Amino acid sequence: MAIRLDDRAPDFEARFSAFLTTKREVSADVDAAVADIIADVRARGDAALHDWTGKLDRFDSRARGLRVSEAEIDAAVAAVKPEVMEALKLARDRIESHHARQKPGNDRYTDAIGVELGSIWTAIEAVGLYVPGGTASYPSSVLMNAVPAKVAGVDRLVMVVPTPGGEVNSLVLAAARLAGVDEVYRIGGAQAVAALAYGTETIRPVAKIVGPGNAYVAAAKRRVFGTVGIDMIAGPSEVLVIADRDNDPDWIAADLLAQAEHDKAAQSILITDDVALADAVEKAVERQLAALPRGGIASDSWRDYGAVILVESLDGAIPLSDRIAPEHLELAVADPEAMLGRIRNAGAIFIGHHTPEAVGDYVGGSNHVLPTARSARFSSGLGVLDFMKRTSLLKVPPMALRQIGPAAIALAEVEGLGGHARSVSIRLN
Amino acid sequence: MAIRLDDRAPDFEARFSAFLTTKREVSADVDAAVADIIADVRARGDAALHDWTGKLDRFDSRARGLRVSEAEIDAAVAAVKPEVMEALKLARDRIESHHARQKPGNDRYTDAIGVELGSIWTAIEAVGLYVPGGTASYPSSVLMNAVPAKVAGVDRLVMVVPTPGGEVNSLVLAAARLAGVDEVYRIGGAQAVAALAYGTETIRPVAKIVGPGNAYVAAAKRRVFGTVGIDMIAGPSEVLVIADRDNDPDWIAADLLAQAEHDKAAQSILITDDVALADAVEKAVERQLAALPRGGIASDSWRDYGAVILVESLDGAIPLSDRIAPEHLELAVADPEAMLGRIRNAGAIFIGHHTPEAVGDYVGGSNHVLPTARSARFSSGLGVLDFMKRTSLLKVPPMALRQIGPAAIALAEVEGLGGHARSVSIRLN
Structure with a gap:
């Protein structure tokens, strides 16, 4: 059974912070x-x-x-x-x-x-x-x-x-x-x-x-x-589903388990403002686990790292999501577009009820190599830029060197780099 | 005195390869x-x-x-x-x-x-x-x-x-x-x-x-x-100047020394097809060293890591430059634009006689944080993208899921990920 947090509880911030910093990986010293x-x-x-x-x-x-x-x-x-x-x-x-x-x-x-x-x-x-x-x-x-x-x-x-x-x-x-x-x-x-x-x-x-x-x-x-x-060193995979009351709990449970089946250290999180949905999803998870070929792995993952977070209002889900900075974020809410513009940290966002993360793993077209372990705060999924590099070009004509060269000389001199100053000044004399 | 290589010498490839792999940095074990x-x-x-x-x-x-x-x-x-x-x-x-x-x-x-x-x-x-x-x-x-x-x-x-x-x-x-x-x-x-x-x-x-x-x-x-x-871990700085015969040796020498004065482990390289220019630059370096405030550092750098590479034709300079993948590349040649399109690996390129690298260090406008130690083969200078991250979006409407969902299910099944398959199929039934 996953842990349950509630943002109305007085100890929520402490428990959420502890949850955020839970290590899911023991890297062997090899x-x-x-x-x-x-x-x-x-x-x-x-x-x-x-x-x-x-x-x-x-x-x-x-x-x-x-x-x-x-x-x-x-x-x-x-x-x-x-x-x-x-x-x-x-x-x-x-x-x-x-x-x-x-x-x-x-x-x-x-x-x-x-x-x-x-x-x-x-x-x-x-x-x-x-x-x-x-x-x-x-x-x-x-x-x-x-x-x-x-x-x-x-x-x-x-x-x-x-x-x-x-x-x-x-x-x-x-x-x-x-x-x-x-x-x-x-x-x-x-x-x-x-x-x-x-x-x-x-x-x-x-x-x-x-x-x-x-x-x-x-x-x-x-x-x-x-x-x-x-490239980045990928950690165990994770999904965060933000869901309102109008969801089929079986669909949400299936998405949480699709993540959990990857690895015992995978993580599946549900944030919802509806306690009835939370309860129903938890029950659906238990039911589906029995039928899952990789149910053992998924069960361990859900028990050890899974979480259901109740929020008073879905507005409160967004800052929590940004702190989690999930690899995969599903927006299973009535107006995902309104939420979208307010999200800052996520590897990939899956919008609406018919976009399970698994479709993005295979045939959506976007990349499934995404930043894990909160690194979506500072990095991106794999893309074309990872296989290219940028060379900068600079071409200064004599007239322009006369204009900006003296500033370069002044800065080189205060930095104590006389050779830098000289390589500019020699061209101005 | 810097080493001198000549691409017409029978042992050139061996000497150039050895030169390429010379370590310029001893990192303390801290x-x-x-x-x-x-x-x-x-x-x-x-x-x-x-x-x-x-x-x-x-x-x-x-x-x-x-x-x-x-x-x-x-x-x-x-x-x-x-x-x-x-x-x-x-x-x-x-x-x-x-x-x-x-x-x-x-x-x-x-x-x-x-x-x-x-x-x-x-x-x-x-x-x-x-x-x-x-x-x-x-x-x-x-x-x-x-x-x-x-x-x-x-x-x-x-x-x-x-x-x-x-x-x-x-x-x-x-x-x-x-x-x-x-x-x-x-x-x-x-x-x-x-x-x-x-x-x-x-x-x-x-x-x-x-x-x-x-x-x-x-x-x-x-x-x-x-x-x-x-960000990247920067090593000692380096410059490669490709120069034809029509150059003032004093200007080229000043550019080589502007690099060398950074650090004893900095590296300055000249590639030219003109032995007279090579000789004149070497003499100018010795002459300018005496007047340089940081002459001691520059002298050590030039002696230990500097190089003058003679090539039969400047065409031969380009593949050598790409193997060096210099942090800074100056093209002091008659037709730099023709050469430009053939260069693949360089952090920044400084074009023409009036663009010493030092102007780019300060006021050119391009960034001076650039890939060192041959890493321009696979990385770029610092830029705006280093402070941003990309989130990918995917939104699959029900009709499209019907079209591409079965392929996702087929792939999930051959990969043994039944939970992935189920999170798609549950939305198709």
């Missing part, structure tokens, strides 16, 4: 092991990859080859049921057309005194995409990471995916094909991250690494950051 | 000390700040108060010479008008099947700006960090600056006033980063921390990352 693996891959390249893969994924990658061949990908595509392939294509197309709108425009202009300025966007040349193996291996995540990279114009998109026991995941390979991934390697863990960052005989290095992974992968990404770029 | 300071500030709040400030900055912040008062800032502004104040205002205005063009537009639209999608940008509510004390305390950096935050719409911009011996830096306070900083605290080091991230009795926490700092500050930022956002 940093020393990861450092060793990375050093080994840097020193021994492919040989190290083969050895770690044999040890951790239990198959002979020397015999199979590190790279997944085009023929293997062809076979994987053929193994996927046609209706699933169609669903993947629909998802791919919708993600592509939405993300195409995120492509930034260059800006170049001349200001009033004749100085030319500009911002020029270019794609990152090579990007690595980490895809987890086993049960956390989701073809939808391949699309969500790979399609924006290709929309951005990344030349070389390199996927790594561990294949425990040598078993490839057909769905993941099919999604990679659909998304335009250029190279696929059957490696995982910290060794795969090291190979992407530093390169080996077989794998050329990339400039940025994205994609989810376990504690080893996260620690390896933190370690190689600087040598390459990395 | 992580354990930083962890202790952060834990102390979290546990004891203001009391810990006072104790660490007394110990490390050697003045009594209990007596002075943590916050720098408006009266102190008024006094600082009054202490700055009028011509310097005017130069700061010119810089502020030019930075502001350039960055105003970076503000992203919201996008909301309905697609062909009636699904509404959107990307909504909002400013981060509260941002902390770290400003180093002592000799690395630059008013220009205050403007470069603070102005884009205010252009983005950050409500609460909180500056921290250590004041060794209790001495405030008038220029830094004046720049803070001009840039619209909302609160200033006289604290620094890991203790200031901890206060910004977790809050104390006096200082409310922020959601993101930006600005340069020493090894303690960098380690503290890495540690609080996740609780708050952070």
Whole structure:
């Protein structure tokens, strides 16, 4: 049973603050092991990859080859049921057309005194995409990471995916094909991250690494950051549903459980002004849990981290939501548009009764890689900009340098940087 | 004397690769000390700040108060010479008008099947700006960090600056006033980063921390990352000048030294196709070094990390430049525009003979916080987007859910997420 809070209770602020700061993740301390693996891959390249893969994924990658061949990908595509392939294509197309709108425009202009300025966007040349193996291996995540990279114009998109026991995941390979991934390697863990960052005989290095992974992968990404770029380190997923009385409790319960089934550390929160709805949703959750294939996981998540927050008025839901800064926010209220403009911190907002968060996980078109653990206060979901970078341009004609140069010299001098001053003044004399 | 490379030499690739991977920074291992300071500030709040400030900055912040008062800032502004104040205002205005063009537009639209999608940008509510004390305390950096935050719409911009011996830096306070900083605290080091991230009795926490700092500050930022956002961790500065024969060697030498004077670990590189220019620049560097106030630092930097690279043709300069991915790139060539379109990796490009990098440090209008150490391959200079975040919107009407819902259900089922499938199917029955 989830906790219940009520904003009319005198201890509400204390309980809500404690709820906000509850840690949902215990990150294993694997940093020393990861450092060793990375050093080994840097020193021994492919040989190290083969050895770690044999040890951790239990198959002979020397015999199979590190790279997944085009023929293997062809076979994987053929193994996927046609209706699933169609669903993947629909998802791919919708993600592509939405993300195409995120492509930034260059800006170049001349200001009033004749100085030319500009911002020029270019794609990152090579990007690595980490895809987890086993049960956390989701073809939808391949699309969500790979399609924006290709929309951005990344030349070389390199996927790594561990294949425990040598078993490839057909769905993941099919999604990679659909998304335009250029190279696929059957490696995982910290060794795969090291190979992407530093390169080996077989794998050329990339400039940025994205994609989810376990504690080893996260620690390896933190370690190689600087040598390459990395995306955010995602925590357990979460949903906040703001609902008024006019809701089907079964629908709300289904949405809370869709989140809870991800992971024992996932979090589902309902905020409502209607105690009858709160009660009914809680009952519906218990009822649905019994029928859910991943009911055990969902039940643990709901018990340990779930919450039902009663508010006197739905107006009071908005500041609470902004403090939670949910990864996913569902507005199941009569006038969601009125509420929308007042919300500041959320990864993605799902509007109205027919937009369950799960549709956004697959085929809505928006990205499902979103900021977790309150980081929507300061960061955004994955998008095209994550695969591009901006170069600024400056061109000062002689007349304009005469105009602004003296100010540059004055500031350089008070900052004690005589060489800076001189590199301007030498052009004015 | 800087090293000299020549792309016609048989060992060029080996020497250039070695040059690229030269480490210019030895980061002190201060992580354990930083962890202790952060834990102390979290546990004891203001009391810990006072104790660490007394110990490390050697003045009594209990007596002075943590916050720098408006009266102190008024006094600082009054202490700055009028011509310097005017130069700061010119810089502020030019930075502001350039960055105003970076503000992203919201996008909301309905697609062909009636699904509404959107990307909504909002400013981060509260941002902390770290400003180093002592000799690395630059008013220009205050403007470069603070102005884009205010252009983005950050409500609460909180500056921290250590004041060794209790001495405030008038220029830094004046720049803070001009840039619209909302609160200033006289604290620094890991203790200031901890206060910004977790809050104390006096200082409310922020959601993101930006600005340069020493090894303690960098380690503290890495540690609080996740609780708050952070900007990139900047390394030593660098410039690459691509020059043809038609250049005044004194101008080029001045630009190389303007970079070298920053720091012994700074790096200045010249690529040219003209051996006579290369020789003349090297001589001019030696000559100018003697007259430079920071000649000792510049000389060490030039000797240890400087480079002159001769290329057979300037066409060959472009791929080398992209591999270097310089923070600052000057194009001192006859036709810079032709070269411009072929460059992919650079933080900022300074075009033509009258655009020394130093003018961009102060009054060009573009930002001087730029990616160092080859990170322009995957990241951008500081800008308005660093102070904003994007929320995605999705609104699926019932008819559209009927159209795309079955694909979501199919994908949820192959991913083993029955709860996801159910939260869609329950709305279709």
